[in-house]
Amino acid sequence: xxxxxxxFKYDLAGRLLEERGVLxxxxxxxxxxxxxxxxxxxxxxxxxxxxxGSGHVHHLGT
Numbered sequence: 347x348x349x350x351x352x353x354f355k356y357d358l359a360g361r362l363l364e365e366r367g368v369l370x371x372x373x374x375x376x377x378x379x380x381x382x383x384x385x386x387x388x389x390x391x392x393x394x395x396x397x398x399g400s401g402h403v404h405h406l407g408t
Contacts, residue, residue, distance in 0.1 A: 355364040364373050373386040381401055385393045396405040
C-alpha cells in the first residue's frame, strides 16, 4: 500500500468497519442501534463507547 493511501470497509448499513493505512487497520464495532461501541487502534488497544438509551455517549474508556 502506498504511504499516502487509505482504504475503507463498510457494512451493508453504510457504517465504517475498518480503515486501513500503511501502518495497519483501525476497526470499528457497533451495537444493534448503530451506535459506535468499540474502536480498536493500530496497536490493538481498544476504546469502548458506552451510550445512554437516547444514543448520547455516556462514557469513553479502555
